[in-house]
Amino acid sequence: MTINIRKCSREDLKILQELSIVTFNDTFKDQNSPENMKAYLESAFNAKQLEQELSNTSSQFFFVYFHHEVAGYLKVNTDDAQSEEMGDDSLEIERIYIKSNFQRHGLGKHLLCKAIEIALECNKKKIWLGVWEKNEKAIAFYKKMGFVQTGAHSFYMGDEEQTDFIMAKTLI
Template identity: 75%
Template sequence: MSINIKPCTIEDLSILQEISYETFNETFKDQNSPEIMNAYLEKAFNVKQLEKELSNIFSRFFFVYFNNEVAGYLKVNSHDAQSENMGEDSLEIERIYVRAKFQKLGLGKYLINKAIEIAVEQGKNKIWLGVWEKNENAIAFYKKIGFVQAGTHSFYMGNEEQIDFIMIKSLV
């Protein structure tokens, strides 16, 4: 069994888009209508949007490989790329997506550790993320590894407001 992480670049855009659609759909399709899902996927993961995100100097993407197959990815944001203003001492984990067939293999923890490594390299005091209030498995995972709920924010699927818990892990 081999696990590797490699930076994702603009040359990886098509596989990034494919994994984004696949993993988001796998995770949330049962709780949202097909119309809302399709509209969100097209807005959030179209080529122009992903190019813009990949080009932002304050956002970084990493693929995780399991036995040389792309199993998922991590997106972290600092400075003004963060989806909420959490301060200069924070690093956001905006996306941590693992394909269904690779879940329960420890890849999520591997990606979290990569985010922590980046945060420490950048001198950050905390990492944070938003997780849907109904995603009980993810919430339990984040709590188990030391994240605590520190608030909420709105996340929109189409015109439907959903609530994300903001969870923070202190690094000091």
């Protein structure tokens, strides 16, 4: 089993965009209206938006490869790139997605370990993320990996307000 992780650059924009749309759509299309999915995908993953995110020095993207094929990705944020005020000692995992046909191979765990490695290199004391309250599979995974729910915040899918649980893990 060959698993590799590589940091993304601006040259990866098109692949990142396609991967973002496919994985987000696969994960959430069955529980959301087509109109709200379309609105979210167009605003969150348009080329201009992703280019801004790739250019932000406080954000990093990584692809995970399974047998030399892009299987998923990770986005982490520090400092003012975090989507919530969590302080300078925190690292946010904003996105962690695996293509459906590559799930159940431990790739999410590899990306999570990469996020922890980055956090420790940056002397962060905790990592955190937001996960949709209805995404039971992801919540179970994060709990298994040592995360605990510490709060909640609103997430908008098109015009629908949803609740994301805030989950965190102390590192130091």
